[in-house]
Amino acid sequence: MPRPRWLTRNVATLSGVSLLQDAASELLYPIMPIFLTVVLGAPAAVVGVVEGAAEGVASLTKIGAGRLADRSSKRRLIGFGYGLAAVGKLIIALAGSWPVVLVARCVDRLGKGIRGAPRDALLMEGADTANRGRIFGFHRTADTLGAVIGPSIGLVLYEAFSRQIPPLLWVAVVPAVLSVALVAAVRERRTVPAVVVRGAAERTTTAAHPAQSASLPARLRLLIGGLTVFSLVNFPDSLLLLRAHDLGLSTEGVIAAYILYNVAYAALSYPAGALSDRIPRYHVYAIGLVCFAVGYLGLGLIGDPLWVFPILIVYGGFTAATDGVGKAWVSSLAPASLQGRAQGLFQGLTGGAILVAGVWAGLAWGDAGQVPLLVSGSAGLVLAVGLVVAGQRLTARGR
Numbered sequence: 339m340p341r342p343r344w345l346t347r348n349v350a351t352l353s354g355v356s357l358l359q360d361a362a363s364e365l366l367y368p369i370m371p372i373f374l375t376v377v378l379g380a381p382a383a384v385v386g387v388v389e390g391a392a393e394g395v396a397s398l399t400k401i402g403a404g405r406l407a408d409r410s411s412k413r414r415l416i417g418f419g420y421g422l423a424a425v426g427k428l429i430i431a432l433a434g435s436w437p438v439v440l441v442a443r444c445v446d447r448l449g450k451g452i453r454g455a456p457r458d459a460l461l462m463e464g465a466d467t468a469n470r471g472r473i474f475g476f477h478r479t480a481d482t483l484g485a486v487i488g489p490s491i492g493l494v495l496y497e498a499f500s501r502q503i504p505p506l507l508w509v510a511v512v513p514a515v516l517s518v519a520l521v522a523a524v525r526e527r528r529t530v531p532a533v534v535v536r537g538a539a540e541r542t543t544t545a546a547h548p549a550q551s552a553s554l555p556a557r558l559r560l561l562i563g564g565l566t567v568f569s570l571v572n573f574p575d576s577l578l579l580l581r582a583h584d585l586g587l588s589t590e591g592v593i594a595a596y597i598l599y600n601v602a603y604a605a606l607s608y609p610a611g612a613l614s615d616r617i618p619r620y621h622v623y624a625i626g627l628v629c630f631a632v633g634y635l636g637l638g639l640i641g642d643p644l645w646v647f648p649i650l651i652v653y654g655g656f657t658a659a660t661d662g663v664g665k666a667w668v669s670s671l672a673p674a675s676l677q678g679r680a681q682g683l684f685q686g687l688t689g690g691a692i693l694v695a696g697v698w699a700g701l702a703w704g705d706a707g708q709v710p711l712l713v714s715g716s717a718g719l720v721l722a723v724g725l726v727v728a729g730q731r732l733t734a735r736g737r
Contacts (some may be wrong), residue, residue, distance in 0.1 A: 344469040345476065346459055346707075349404050351523045353480035355447055356457075357515035359420055360484030362427055362510045363446070365492040367485075368596040371580040372589055373439075373713040380436040381614035382580060382707075385702015388436065390572035392457060394694065396690030399451025404682015407456035408675065416460070419453025422446070425515035431507035451689075455682035463675060466603035468615065470669050474662035475611020482657075486597055488513070493593045501589070519651045554680055558732070560673040562684045564569035565664060566723050569691030572630070575700035578637060578653075581707045585643040595646050602654025610659045611666060620729025626659030626721035634715030638708045 374380045374388065408414055426446025433439045458474075465473055492506050499505040582592050614622040633653030636645065665681065672680035699710040 344466040344472055346463075346465050348463060348524055349465065349473055349476065351491075351520065352461060353557050354458055355475045355517045355520045355524075356421065356477060356481040357487075358520065359423060359515045360481045360486075361488035361491070362512070362514035362517070363423070363488065364485035364596075364600065365506065365510045365513075366427065366430065366593070366647075367490065368489055368593045369496075369503055369506060369577065370439075371576045372583060372592070373507075374436055375580075377503055378433075378439070382684050382703050383700045384436055385576055385580055385634050386528070386573065386696045386703065387735040388440050388443055389576045389696050391440060391693065391696075392447040393574065393689045394693030395444045396447035396451035396454075397686045397693060399448055400682045400686035400689060404455035404459075404678045404686070406704045407459055407678030407682065411526065412456035412460045412678070413521070413526045415456040416453045416524065417518065419449040419451070419457075420514075420518045421561065422449030422452065423451075423512065424518055427507075427511050427514045430502075431511060433507075449616045450687070454685050455678050457679040458669075458685075459683045460524065467670075470517070470633045470666040470727075471611035471612070471614035471619070471663060472608065474666045474669070475608040475614075478607035478611070478658070478662035479604050480634050482600050482607060484513075485600035489593050489600065493590060493597070496590065496593070500703065503589075540579040554676060554683070555671055555673075558668065559679060561667065561671060562680075562687060564725075565684070566691045568627070569688040570695055570717070571717040572692055573695035573710065573714065574692065577580035577696070577699055577707060577710075578633070578650075580703075581637050581645065581711065582646045582650075584705075584707065585590055585640070585646060587646060591643070595650050598647055599650040599654045602651045603657045606647055606655055606658035607662055610655075611654060611662045611688060614663045614675055618729065619663055621672075622659050623667070624722045624725045624729065626656045626663070626726065627718050629653060629655035629659065631715045631719035631722065634711045634718060635686060636715075638731060639713030657667045 340374070365572075370389075371385045374385055377381060403419075404414060423446050426444075427450060429442035429445060430439055433442060461473055461477060488510070492507070495506055495509060496503070520551050579592050579596060582595055583589075585674045587595065608624055610626075633649055633656060636649035636652070640646070640649070664684070668680050669677060670682045699707075699714070702710050
């Protein structure tokens with residue numbers, strides 16, 4: 339069976355790179371709140387601060403990396419970013435106190451900040467622009483399959499290692515290193531210098547790159563601003579897992595619930611992306627916000643830990659309908675020469691807002707975290723309605 343035209347070499351390779359790196363990251367993610375609070379003895383507020391600070395570092399880096407990606411080698415930035423992520427995971431494995439974990443998470447997310455925008459821009463190089471949603475949806479599916487594989491391996495090895503968390507930290511280093519090696523298979527078109535003809539002679543000039551002087555369209559800036567406002571109530575998922583643990587789920591239960599969430603995320607990402615190529619993207623995004631509201635309000639209201647499993651499955655619909663769709667939405671509004679800048683600004687500002695959300699939610703968490711969950715869930719529902727009403731202003735040609 340022939341490969342679809344939109345599934346280019348870079349889409350396939352970068353999807354494989356993300357799968358490996360996410361297997362490493364997500365093997366750690368569900369156990370990190372427990373590692374911090376139980377093994378290292380940190381208070382619950384530290385979980386929000388660590389994840390928020392890490393995302394803040396990534397956010398600031400994404401903005402600069404996005405601009406740099408439009409002017410230099412995207413492939414080198416991608417390789418360097420994944421390499422830093424591998425180093426961060428090595429530091430976590432060596433950590434003996436929560437401040438070291440904070441440093442390690444910041445190094446890891448610094449790598450994410452460097453690689454994100456150039457990777458997403460390179461996904462569209464030579465690709466069919468009519469299938470942006472499918473491309474980003476496919477990439478998110480592969481990425482999230484890693485988030486299923488990683489915790490699944492972690493759950494099995496947690497039992498094999500007599501329920502000891504530290505050995506799992508070393509296992510996570512392996513797929514992280516493999517992802518760096520796979521970047522070598524990525525291909526990038528070289529930029530040809532501008533040529534000026536004077537009479538019969540030709541000489542190469544150093545004319546300014548279009549990305550240095552052009553500005554992003556007003557509609558795109560408005561979209562990025564709106565999605566940044568939403569991110570102020572979208573705190574790190576580690577706090578959701580901490581809530582699951584507080585409700586009474588064991589470490590194995592938390593990991594299993596997180597695996598179910600990622601299965602839903604992976605299964606729905608490509609269909610959501612493909613759907614956004616057929617109907618206005620803001621409709622798909624609004625559906626994701628409804629799933630967000632169900633997830634947060636549900637976790638805030640339940641008392642029986644068994645409800646965590648179906649609620650996190652619904653919550654997987656939020657990330658599936660917003661992550662790749664949001665990137666495709668931004669890509670559709672950005673000029674070809676500014677794809678890196680657009681993705682960097684979008685991912686940087688929304689990530690910075692998640693930093694703020696992580697800090698306020700962590701400080702307001704209290705004994706069970708119900709207040710931040712209910713506040714954010716209610717805000718998500720209001721924003722979903724607002725997006726349906728005003729979404730047409732944030733689209734291009736009705737998309």
